[in-house]
Structures are given as structure tokens and as C-alpha cells.
Amino acid sequence: MKDVALAAGVSLMTVSRVVNGDRGVSPQTTARVEQAVSRLGYQRNDNASHLRRKAQTTRTIGLVVDDLANPFYATLARAVEDEAYRRGYLVLVSSTNDDPRREREVVLAFSARQVDGLIVVPTAGSHSLLKAQMAQGMPVVCADRPARGLDADTVTVDNRDATRKAVTHLLAHRHRRIAYLGDQRDIWTLRERFAGYQEALRAHGVELDPGLVRHGLRSRAEAAQAVAELMSRQAPPTALFSSNDLITVGAIDGLGAPLPRVALVGFDDFPLADRLPRPVTVVSQDPATIGGTAAQLLFSRIDGYQAPPRSVVLMTRFIARGSGEIPPP
Amino acid sequence: MKDVALAAGVSLMTVSRVVNGDRGVSPQTTARVEQAVSRLGYQRNDNASHLRRKAQTTRTIGLVVDDLANPFYATLARAVEDEAYRRGYLVLVSSTNDDPRREREVVLAFSARQVDGLIVVPTAGSHSLLKAQMAQGMPVVCADRPARGLDADTVTVDNRDATRKAVTHLLAHRHRRIAYLGDQRDIWTLRERFAGYQEALRAHGVELDPGLVRHGLRSRAEAAQAVAELMSRQAPPTALFSSNDLITVGAIDGLGAPLPRVALVGFDDFPLADRLPRPVTVVSQDPATIGGTAAQLLFSRIDGYQAPPRSVVLMTRFIARGSGEIPPP
DNA sequence: TCACGATCCGACAACGATGACGCTGCTCGC
DNA sequence: GCGAGCAGCGTCATCGTTGTCGGATCGTGA
Numbered sequence: 001m002k003d004v005a006l007a008a009g010v011s012l013m014t015v016s017r018v019v020n021g022d023r024g025v026s027p028q029t030t031a032r033v034e035q036a037v038s039r040l041g042y043q044r045n046d047n048a049s050h051l052r053r054k055a056q057t058t059r060t061i062g063l064v065v066d067d068l069a070n071p072f073y074a075t076l077a078r079a080v081e082d083e084a085y086r087r088g089y090l091v092l093v094s095s096t097n098d099d100p101r102r103e104r105e106v107v108l109a110f111s112a113r114q115v116d117g118l119i120v121v122p123t124a125g126s127h128s129l130l131k132a133q134m135a136q137g138m139p140v141v142c143a144d145r146p147a148r149g150l151d152a153d154t155v156t157v158d159n160r161d162a163t164r165k166a167v168t169h170l171l172a173h174r175h176r177r178i179a180y181l182g183d184q185r186d187i188w189t190l191r192e193r194f195a196g197y198q199e200a201l202r203a204h205g206v207e208l209d210p211g212l213v214r215h216g217l218r219s220r221a222e223a224a225q226a227v228a229e230l231m232s233r234q235a236p237p238t239a240l241f242s243s244n245d246l247i248t249v250g251a252i253d254g255l256g257a258p259l260p261r262v263a264l265v266g267f268d269d270f271p272l273a274d275r276l277p278r279p280v281t282v283v284s285q286d287p288a289t290i291g292g293t294a295a296q297l298l299f300s301r302i303d304g305y306q307a308p309p310r311s312v313v314l315m316t317r318f319i320a321r322g323s324g325e326i327p328p329p
Numbered sequence: 330m331k332d333v334a335l336a337a338g339v340s341l342m343t344v345s346r347v348v349n350g351d352r353g354v355s356p357q358t359t360a361r362v363e364q365a366v367s368r369l370g371y372q373r374n375d376n377a378s379h380l381r382r383k384a385q386t387t388r389t390i391g392l393v394v395d396d397l398a399n400p401f402y403a404t405l406a407r408a409v410e411d412e413a414y415r416r417g418y419l420v421l422v423s424s425t426n427d428d429p430r431r432e433r434e435v436v437l438a439f440s441a442r443q444v445d446g447l448i449v450v451p452t453a454g455s456h457s458l459l460k461a462q463m464a465q466g467m468p469v470v471c472a473d474r475p476a477r478g479l480d481a482d483t484v485t486v487d488n489r490d491a492t493r494k495a496v497t498h499l500l501a502h503r504h505r506r507i508a509y510l511g512d513q514r515d516i517w518t519l520r521e522r523f524a525g526y527q528e529a530l531r532a533h534g535v536e537l538d539p540g541l542v543r544h545g546l547r548s549r550a551e552a553a554q555a556v557a558e559l560m561s562r563q564a565p566p567t568a569l570f571s572s573n574d575l576i577t578v579g580a581i582d583g584l585g586a587p588l589p590r591v592a593l594v595g596f597d598d599f600p601l602a603d604r605l606p607r608p609v610t611v612v613s614q615d616p617a618t619i620g621g622t623a624a625q626l627l628f629s630r631i632d633g634y635q636a637p638p639r640s641v642v643l644m645t646r647f648i649a650r651g652s653g654e655i656p657p658p
Numbered sequence: 659t660c661a662c663g664a665t666c667c668g669a670c671a672a673c674g675a676t677g678a679c680g681c682t683g684c685t686c687g688c
Numbered sequence: 689g690c691g692a693g694c695a696g697c698g699t700c701a702t703c704g705t706t707g708t709c710g711g712a713t714c715g716t717g718a
Contacts, residue, residue, distance in 0.1 A: 001704065011668045016706060024666060041465060046441040047376040047387070048704035052673045058376070060421075060442075068410060069617075074403030081397060081424060085431075090438055092389075093422045095410060102414075109419055112375040113389075136370060252604060272601045275581060288398075330674065340698050345676060353696060377674035381703045665714080672707080681698080688690095 001044075007036035019044050050114070060090045061298065062110035064103060064120045066144075068095045072245070072268065072287045073121065076143060079291030080119055087299060089116070098187070100125025111138060117298045119291075122147035124186035139301035143294040145188040146311075153297040155312045157285045159189050159267075162316040163196030163241070164203075166265045166283050169318070170239045171204045175263060175328050179212040179230050179237035181223055181247050190215075193243045193267060212237050223250025231260065238328035239263035245270040248280060265324040274321055281324025284317045330373075336365035348373050379443070390627065391421045391439035393432060393449045395473075398424075401574070401597065401616045402450065405472060408620030409448055416628060418445070427516070429454025440467060446627045448620075451476035453515035468630035472623040474517040475640075482626040484641045486614045488518050488596075491645040492525030492570070493532075495594045495612050498647070499568045500533045504592060504657050508541040508559050508566035510552055510576045519544075522572045522596060541566050552579025560589065567657035568592035574599040577609060594653040603650055610653025613646045 005015045010033060017025050018033040019042075025033075036042070050058045063080050065073040077093060084091050092115060094106040100123045107129055110118060117139035120130065127147040134140050134152060142154040170178050180197045183190045194215075201208050211233065214226045223246065230237055231254070240262060242248040248266030255262060259278055266273075269284035293312055334344045339362060346354050347362040348371075354362075365371070379387045392409050394402040406422060413420050421444060423435040429452045436458055439447060446468035449459065456476040463469050463481060471483040499507050509526045512519045523544075530537050540562065543555045552575065559566055560583070569591060571577040577595030584591060588607055595602075598613035622641055 012704090013668060013706080014666090016704095017667085020706085026666060029666080041461060043437070043441050045380075045443060045704055046438075047443055048380055048673090049706075050673095051374075051377055051380065051675090051704080052706045054707070056673090067407065069400075069404045069407035071398075071400050071403065074400065074406075075398045077403075077422075078396065078398035078424060081422065085423070090421050090442065091423070092419055093406075093410065094414070094420070095407060108372070109375075112372050113419065114374060114376055132370060249601065249604075270600070272578065272599075272605065275578075275605060276601065277604075277606050341674090342676080342699080343697060346697090349676090355696060358696080374674055377703090378676075379703095380674080380705095381676040383677070385703090659718100661718090662716085663714105664716105666712085668709105668711080670708090670710105673705085675703085677700105677702080679698105679700090682696085684693100684695085686691105686693085 001042065003040055004033065004036045004042045007040060008033045056114075057116050057302075058114045059088055060092060060113070060115050061295075061302075062092045062094075062107070062113075062115040062118045064094055064096060064106055064110070064118065066096060066098050066121050066123075068093060071270075075287040076121075076291035076294075079288040080295045083292055083295035083299070089299075096121075096123055098123050098184070104129050107133065117141070117302050119143055119294045119298055120147070121145060122150070122188075124184070124188075139298055141294045141298045141301070143290055148188075151309045153294075153301065153310050153312075155290050155294045155297065155314065156189075157290070157314045157316050159192035159316075160196040160199070162283045162285075162318070163193040163243075163267065164200045165318060166267070166324070167197050167200035167241055168203070169281075169320075169324055170241065170263055170265060171200060171206065173239075173263065173325060173327050175239035176206055177209065177212060177235060177237045177328075178206075178239045178241055179227075180214065181217055181226060181240060181242040181251055182213070182215040183217055183243055183247065185215040190243055197241060217247050217250070220246055220250035220253060223247040224254035227251045227254025228256070231255070231262070237262065239324075239326075240265070242266040244268050248273075248282070252276065252280070261326060261329055263324055263326040263328075269319060278323050279321035281321045282319050284319050286314065289314055330371065332369055333362065333365045333371045336369060337362045386445050386631075387443045388417060389419045389421060389442070389444050390624075390631075391423075391436070391442075391444040391447045393423055393425060393435055393439070393447065395427050395450050395452075396424050397422060400599075404616040405450075405620035405623075408617040409624045412621055412624035412628070418628075425450075425452055427452050427513070433458050436462065446470070446631050448472055448623050448627055449476070450474060451479070451517075453513070453517070468627055470623045470627040470630070472619055477517075480638045482623075482630065482639050482641075484619050484623045484626065484643065485518075486619070486643045486645050488521035488645075489525040489528070491612045491614075491647070492522040492572075492596065493529040494647060495596070495653075496526050496529035496570055497532070498610075498649075498653055499570065499592055499594060500529060500535065502568075502592065502654060502656050504568040505535055506538065506541060506564060506566045506657075507535075507568045507570060508556075509543065510546055510555060510569060510571040510580060511542070511544040512546055512572055512576065514544040519572055526570060546576050546579070549575055549579035549582060552576040553583035556580045556583025557585070560584070560591070566591065568653075568655075569594070571595040573597050577602075577611070581605065581609070590655060590658055592653055592655040592657075598648060607652050608650035610649045610651065611647075613648050615643065618643055 096103040140152045146154045217223045245268035273280040425432040475483045546552045574597035602609040
């Protein structure tokens with residue numbers, strides 16, 4: 001900037017005014033400065049600019065997800081990014097692998113970089129840190145899951161209700177031995193889904209058989225293994241409810257070929273679910289809408305909206321494709 | 330920081346030293362300062378810190394991909410992010426939708442934020458801007474595709490060769506009417522793949538039938554439509570080569586049910602390709618390795634490695650699963 | 659001719675932090 | 689008893705930019 005000022009024969013302040021398009025600079029001077037800018041390839045240092053600017057804002061938000069490689073979070077992230085782009089904001093992204101320690105590090109690093117707000121898919125741990133950040137005025141929005149004990153804007157789906165309906169669907173097809181295939185039980189979404197499973201059974205007077213419940217399935221392979229074990233029981237389940245897309249696919253692996261006569265309903269839709277030998281009945285949620293909504297909530301806070309936290313619950317869609325409509329043998 | 334200094338009864342510089350873990354502060358003073366820090370919830374402003382620091386570095390890199398919601402780029406991004414995390418770097422991410430204008434905006438914005446380096450999946454346009462950035466000392470690595478006319482480190486796969494082998498595989502199964510289903514032709518990877526297709530045909534003395542070539546398929550639906558049209562020709566193709574995962578899936582849609590006797594080989598592996606009614610033969614590439622390698626190249630430059638640009642070509646894997654091994658009628 | 663507002667532009671301080679250097683005491687050796 | 693050396697800490701300048709204020713210049717109308 002100094003070089004530009006020198007080259008154009010003006011002061012730093014005038015360069016600043018030209019670069020920012022402020023009024024009060026004559027067309028001739030503007031032209032001289034602009035020429036110097038392009039000749040020297042000058043670019044403003046936004047960090048320094050934000051440091052001094054009146055509106056203490058960096059036009060950057062932070063996004064913290066479980067795993068960016070997971071299509072669900074990737075889609076959510078893309079929606080956040082688009083919303084940010086429309087407003088001229090940049091996005092810092094990080095995955096946590098559901099590790100509270102990594103979440104902590106990342107949130108601190110983002111906050112030290114002076115992000116204007118955070119969208120977080122909270123890990124299962126405690127959130128005193130997020131609480132502290134909010135107390136210091138950092139806008140925070142939780143996406144996909146609420147953070148335990150944190151009064152923040154939240155965007156989730158009706159996990160429990162959707163699961164209850166899905167399991168009820170299986171019960172209506174006269175299934176009674178319905179297995180539950182769950183991911184880590186300490187994640188909120190999965191607690192909710194399991195609760196929905198329990199409620200559906202209870203509502204139909206079916207006693208929960210602990211032998212048919214598997215938690216903590218962290219991969220496609222683990223899910224396949226669990227299903228293989230379940231199917232080799234003396235009284236195998238006649239239907240499966242799987243609590244996310246990865247587990248649904250693993251369950252299909254575990255059923256093997258030829259496909260036994262077992263009903264299957266999964267949480268999360270996934271590509272090609274409709275093209276498999278037995279098209280899969282699913283509960284579908286829309287990560288793009290979750291991300292977009294979270295971003296809108298965040299920006300409303302950044303723009304100064306003051307009110308008690310809002311909780312947006314998005315509806316899921318039940319899509320019957322065949323695998324969930326198989327009656328028991 | 331001023332408040333902390335006041336509370337601890339020391340100068341700003343001492344607070345700075347304690348916060349940075351510099352030596353030369355007595356244990357008592359350190360304790361007093363640390364107490365004040367935690368009592369006031371003080372966090373250093375990294376942007377201001379980077380402004381003054383000797384090593385003019387922000388410990389932030391920029392990642393510019395085509396579409397973050399695409400699992401391929403999401404996986405690539407995750408690998409970049411992990412490499413960055415291991416080194417204590419943060420990642421700014423943006424999608425371009427293959428729009429050169431948006432790419433330009435994003436690169437400028439990242440550079441104005443003083444990122445220490447850029448990993449870019451270049452759009453099809455010209456790259457004078459990237460060139461200018463590199464000339465000013467910004468380390469740049471191209472991932473997935475090279476940028477036309479840009480001498481930068483590059484990580485790609487053997488697109489042309491892999492396609493030649495895939496099409497040769499079909500030719501070896503006595504196919505002669507092999508359709509090419511292509512994405513936008515101005516993207517480098519797709520030009521390479523089409524070139525590989527042409528080379529394989531030529532090597533086998535098969536004349537290219539322009540009626541069997543479709544470029545510019547941008548979605549699953551468009552691919553399905555194109556395949557439906559191809560199959561209704563008087564002399565329909567006996568085999569299809571599809572140039573990416575999206576198009577492969579669209580092609581399967583377009584073939585309809587029951588599946589006609591048409592061979593299919595696709596570029597890119599995708600989840601469940603092995604579980605479809607007719608398991609799909611594919612050329613598989615590994616986006617995580619592409620991203621990880623790109624990040625390593627970038628950090629070597631950031632660490633001061635000086636040498637002519639390197640071009641890393643990763644191998645693809647041909648996976649025969651059945652759909653590519655069907656002979657012509 | 660002169661007062662006066664408008665326009666254009668520069669000087670100075672400041673944003674939050676660190677680099678360089680210098681000032682205090684204290685210890686130690688001779 | 690005195691200077692050297694060092695640990696501990698503060699002062700000042702500075703990173704690149706912008707907010708504030710005021711000075712210079714000009715045209716205009718009385």
C-alpha cells in the first residue's frame with residue numbers, strides 16, 4: 001500500500017479510499033491510484049483491514065462437522081458454503097471425528113481467528129467451551145444435533161418421531177421380532193432414534209428383546225457382522241431397523257445372497273437405494289436444508305437478531321420401496 | 330489483553346510472553362498472568378498476532394474445489410483437512426461449480442485473507458490470476474486436474490491411460506460399437522478420458538462413430554436420457570463407457586429394466602457398485618490420496634522447498650465386477 | 659474582494675499484537 | 689567493592705489498514 005501511494009503520488013489514506021470505493025476522491029486521482037494498484041499487483045490485506053475497521057467483523061464463519069467425507073455432512077457443508085458465499089462470507093471448515101478434544105481445539109482456533117459465528121455439529125461431550133464462547137458474544141448454531149446444556153439455535157429433524165413411524169410401519173406388516181441396528185449411543189440423534197424404536201414397540205405392546213438390539217456399530221463391516229450374527233440366532237429377527245445409511249448398507253452386506261426374507265427399513269436415504277435388487281425403504285432427511293437453515297439462523301444472529309434460541313425441526317420423508325413391506329415368513 | 334495486563338499488574342509485553350509460552354517470565358508472574366487470562370476469558374487475536382509476527386504466516390490454507398457436495402471432492406477435502414490439522418493449519422474451503430468467475434473471486438478472497446497456500450481444482454477457464462498469485466510468491470497446488478498454462482505442482486491420475494485400458498477391455502470382449510458418455514468437454518480430466526477412448530479404438534482399427542459419442546452430460550438424468558436415446562438407435566451400442574460415477578448411475582437408469590444385454594464400464598468407483606443387480610465394472614481412483622498428496626506438496630512449498638514444479642500421477646485400479654465382461658449379442 | 663461551503667486529500671492515532679532493545683536488580687568472580 | 693553477565697520486565701516502534709479531523713483549494717454569490 002505504501003508503494004502504491006508512492007507510485008501514485010498520494011497518501012496512504014487516499015489509496016485506502018480508492019481501494020474501498022469511498023467517495024471523495026477525484027476521478028483523476030482515482031485513475032492514478034488504480035493504475036498503480038494494477039501495475040504493482042496490490043491486494044489489500046483483509047486481516048489488517050478487519051483489525052482496524054469499525055464493524056469488528058471478519059466476514060468469516062466457522063463450520064465444524066463430524067466428518068466432511070461423509071456425504072451427509074458434505075452436502076450440509078455445501079449448503080452452508082452457498083449461503084455464506086451469497087453474503088460475501090468465507091467458511092473455515094473442520095471435521096471432529098466426534099472427538100470432543102478435537103472439537104475443542106477447532107472451536108478455539110476458529111474463535112482466535114475472529115470468526116463472526118459458528119455452525120457446529122456438536123460431539124457427544126460437554127459443551128462448556130461453546131457456552132463460554134456464546135457468553136462472550138459468539139453466535140453459535142447447532143446443526144443435526146443439539147448440544148447438551150447449550151441454549152443455542154438448533155436445526156434438527158424429527159428423529160424420534162420418524163423412527164417411531166418407521167418401526168410402526170414394520171409392526172403394521174405384522175413383524176414382532178424387529179432388530180435395532182444402532183450407531184454410537186452417546187450421539188443425540190441415535191439416542192432419539194432408539195427412543196423412537198422403543199416407543200413404537202411399547203405402543204404395540206411388543207416387549208423389547210435386548211438380544212435384538214445392537215448399539216455402537218461404527219462401520220459398514222461392523223454392521224454386516226452384527227446382522228450376520230443376528231440372523232444366525234435361534235429366533236432370528238424378521239425385520240431390521242437400521243439407524244443410518246452406513247449401517248443400512250452394512251446390513252445388506254450382512255444379509256448376504258440370496259437375500260433372505262427379512263424386512264429392512266433404514267434411516268437416511270442414499271444413492272442407488274432404489275436400484276438395488278431389493279429397493280430399500282428409508283426415512284429420508286435433507287442435509288442441504290439442514291445446512292441452509294442453520295446458516296440462515298446464524299446470519300440472522302450475526303446481523304444482530306436478538307431473541308431466545310430458536311429450535312427448527314425439519315420433517316423427514318418416509319419412502320417405501322419394497323424392503324420394508326415384506327411380511328414375516 | 331490490556332485488561333489482562335492491568336489485572337495482573339504487568340505490561341502488555343509480559344502478557345504476550347506468557348500467552349506465547351516465551352521464556353523469560355518468572356513462575357510467579359506467569360501464574361498471575363495465567364490466572365488473569367482465565368478469569369477474564371482472554372483469547373489472543375490470531376489475526377493481529379499474525380500481522381506483526383516475524384514469520385509472515387497465518388497458518389491457514391485455502392482449498393478450492395468444484396463441488397464440495399460431490400463425494401469425490403468431499404473425500405479429497407477431508408484428506409487435505411487432516412493433513413492441515415496435523416500441522417496446526419486451518420482450512421478455508423469453497424466450491425466453484427466450475428465457474429471461472431467464482432473461482433477468481435474465491436482465490437482473490439483467500440489471498441486477501443493471507444492464506445499461506447492454495448490447493449485448487451482448477452476450472453476450465455484461463456488461469457492468469459493463479460499465475461499472478463504464484464508470481465507474488467503464493468504456493469499453489471493443482472489437484473485432480475492441471476491448470477492450463479500454469480507451472481504448478483499437480484496431482485492427477487492417469488485418466489487417459491486408464492480409459493484406454495478400460496475401453497480396450499471392452500474391445501477385447503469383441504465389442505465394436507462402444508458408446509462414450511462424457512461430461513463437459515472443456516474439463517481437462519474429461520478431455521483426457523475422451524482421448525483415451527479414441528486411442529483405444531484407433532489402436533484396434535475401430536472407426537469412431539460420432540453418433541455413439543455424447544459430451545456435456547451434467548447430471549444423472551441427462552445421462553439416463555442420452556443412454557435411452559442411444560439404445561433406441563437402429564444400430565444401438567453393445568457397450569457403454571461412462572466418464573464418471575454420476576453418469577454411470579444415470580446410464581444404469583437409462584438402460585431400464587429388465588437390463589438389456591449391454592456391457593458397461595465406468596470411470597470412478599461408487600458405493601454399492603458391487604451390490605447392484607449387475608455389479609458394475611469400474612476404473613477406481615482414490616480421492617483421499619489425491620487430496621493428501623496435494624496437501625503434502627503444498628506444505629513442502631510452504632516450508633520453503635524450492636524446485637521446479639512436480640507432477641504426481643497416481644495410478645487407478647481397474648475393477649472387473651461383471652457389467653464390463655458381457656459379450657456382444 | 660471576500661466570506662463560505664463543498665470537495666479533495668493528508669496527518670495522526672489507533673486496531674491488537676509482537677520485535678527490538680534497554681533498563682533494572684541480582685548474583686558471581688576477582 | 690566493582691564490573692560483567694543474566695534473568696525479568698517494560699518502552700517504543702511497527703505490522704497494514706482505517707476513523708477522525710482538519711487543511712488546502714476552488715467556485716460561487718454578495
